[in-house]
Amino acid sequence: MGERTGSLKHLPLDALWRASAKKFGDFAGYDMPLEFEGLIPEHHWTRTQAGLFDVSHMGPCFFALPKGHGLEGDAAHRAVAAIIEELVPGDIQGLKPGQVRYTTLLNASGGCLDDLMIARPAEPGAAGDLYIVVNAGTKEQDFALIAQAAAGRANLVRADDRCLLALQGPAAEAVARAVISDDLGAISFMQVKRFDAFGRLTITRSGYTGEDGFEILVRAEHAGALAAALLADERVKPIGLGARDSLRLEAGLCLYGHELDETISPIEADLAWIIQKRRRALGDFPGGARILEEIAEGPTRRRIGIRPLERAPARDGVEIHKDGRKVGVVTSGGFSPILNAPISMGYVETALAVPGTRIDLMVRGTARPAEIVALPFVPHRYRKG
Amino acid sequence: MAARYTKDHEWVRVEGDVATCGISVFAAEQLGDVVYVELPAVGRQVEQGGEMAVVESAKAASDVYAPVTGEIIAVNDALTSNPEKVNEGPEGEGWFVKIQLTKPGEVDALMDEAAYAAFAKA
Numbered sequence: 001m002g003e004r005t006g007s008l009k010h011l012p013l014d015a016l017w018r019a020s021a022k023k024f025g026d027f028a029g030y031d032m033p034l035e036f037e038g039l040i041p042e043h044h045w046t047r048t049q050a051g052l053f054d055v056s057h058m059g060p061c062f063f064a065l066p067k068g069h070g071l072e073g074d075a076a077h078r079a080v081a082a083i084i085e086e087l088v089p090g091d092i093q094g095l096k097p098g099q100v101r102y103t104t105l106l107n108a109s110g111g112c113l114d115d116l117m118i119a120r121p122a123e124p125g126a127a128g129d130l131y132i133v134v135n136a137g138t139k140e141q142d143f144a145l146i147a148q149a150a151a152g153r154a155n156l157v158r159a160d161d162r163c164l165l166a167l168q169g170p171a172a173e174a175v176a177r178a179v180i181s182d183d184l185g186a187i188s189f190m191q192v193k194r195f196d197a198f199g200r201l202t203i204t205r206s207g208y209t210g211e212d213g214f215e216i217l218v219r220a221e222h223a224g225a226l227a228a229a230l231l232a233d234e235r236v237k238p239i240g241l242g243a244r245d246s247l248r249l250e251a252g253l254c255l256y257g258h259e260l261d262e263t264i265s266p267i268e269a270d271l272a273w274i275i276q277k278r279r280r281a282l283g284d285f286p287g288g289a290r291i292l293e294e295i296a297e298g299p300t301r302r303r304i305g306i307r308p309l310e311r312a313p314a315r316d317g318v319e320i321h322k323d324g325r326k327v328g329v330v331t332s333g334g335f336s337p338i339l340n341a342p343i344s345m346g347y348v349e350t351a352l353a354v355p356g357t358r359i360d361l362m363v364r365g366t367a368r369p370a371e372i373v374a375l376p377f378v379p380h381r382y383r384k385g
Numbered sequence: 386m387a388a389r390y391t392k393d394h395e396w397v398r399v400e401g402d403v404a405t406c407g408i409s410v411f412a413a414e415q416l417g418d419v420v421y422v423e424l425p426a427v428g429r430q431v432e433q434g435g436e437m438a439v440v441e442s443a444k445a446a447s448d449v450y451a452p453v454t455g456e457i458i459a460v461n462d463a464l465t466s467n468p469e470k471v472n473e474g475p476e477g478e479g480w481f482v483k484i485q486l487t488k489p490g491e492v493d494a495l496m497d498e499a500a501y502a503a504f505a506k507a
Contacts, residue, residue: 039442040418246443312421312423312441334443335443
């Protein structure tokens with residue numbers, strides 16, 4: 001414990017976390033703090049106060065029309081959004097200034113290459129820019145794919161040399177207003193705004209815990225001061241990647257490589273809501289034929305929540321059986337500190353993807369009874385506008 | 386007798402020809418909060434170093450290996466409903482199983498407390 005591993009990349013704030021984290025580990029090639037006080041107390045702290053997560057391993061970037069594009073306002077936005085829409089099924093052209101959307105990068109067969117956030121900046125001077133955040137493990141391929149698709153019509157500028165800090169929990173708003181700007185109270189869930197504090201911050205009201213909160217992009221030279229100011233508030237504690245995963249699982253959110261991969265469509269993943277009306281009518285995205293057919297006819301498999309009826313957790317890879325026949329597989333599983341019980345997500349044949357359906361989880365060769373349940377396991381508490 | 390330890394962080398304490406086994410304080414700290422323990426059936430034969438039980442923390446499942454060869458003659462059923470006992474007293478109330486030894490000599494080759502402390506720190 002505690003030793004630095006040579007081949008792994010380190011977060012800009014590595015030294016800060018190393019002073020208090022109990023455990024580090026490799027995630028997507030980064031040596032990440034996994035645990036501070038302990039997964040379960042950190043989890044509860046985030047649900048009752050505010051947790052500070054360093055997610056600087058992720059892939060923030062700006063995607064912008066070339067300088068001198070000559071377009072203004074909505075026209076500039078539509079031009080850059082039309083380019084990214086060649087890769088995703090979301091209505092990016094329809095974003096209002098300051099609005100953020102969750103979407104997926106698709107391959108030609110409608111499978112997900114990644115899930116990501118795309119934001120239209122609120123500032124009129126940034127018309128023609130998009131702020132995009134992709135996953136850590138896929139960022140190299142994603143950035144290459146986006147830049148290639150743009151083919152000179154827009155430029156991708158990586159921002160993953162900066163820090164991305166997530167402040168999550170019921171106290172997040174009060175803390176962020178006190179430390180950064182009182183104006184943060186005016187932005188709602190899935191909105192973005194720039195703030196002239198700690199250098200210049202790009203802040204989205206978003207996160208991956210099911211709680212209200214913010215994701216803050218800050219230049220590395222100002223990140224230490226920002227983290228220190230946030231941690232100086234007694235309502236804030238640093239939270240490791242371990243609790244980030246248990247919070248995400250309770251919130252019923254997809255983790256790329258588990259609930260999403262190159263074979264899984266957004267419809268199978270129960271993410272039909274990410275495909276807005278305009279894109280659905282057009283079907284003009286990669287894999288459009290498959291995805292429209294799945295919307296109309298239903299997919300062959302669907303993502304579900306699972307509550308084991310006994311104490312044994314069922315983790316990624318556990319087979320799901322019904323009447324002795326394999327009908328699906330677990331994609332994430334663990335323990336819910338809030339429910340004090342094991343929880344899992346997975347995929348089953350669509351006919352069985354109904355809350356209340358009894359299934360068996362094949363944990364180390366033993367069939368353990370479980371029930372399919374609605375997601376999320378713990379209600380979201382986003383601050384809707 | 387005093388406890389002996391394996392390189393996989395199990396402990397064993399022998400009285401007569403029965404060994405009580407569990408996971409070390411060090412292992413319990415490494416795991417973090419234990420949320421589930423899967424114990425073997427009484428009567429099962431186990432081989433030294435073979436899979437014997439599973440302990441799951443909030444984040445991962447870990448195998449627990451038999452520190453000695455023999456027959457499982459008792460298991461700590463309290464861990465099924467109160468897995469947190471593993472964290473509260475890993476080398477006491479959080480014991481896993483009792484094994485009737487068939488190769489008592491195996492115990493002598495395990496690390497004593499001082500050797501294990503040095504091993505765990507390394």
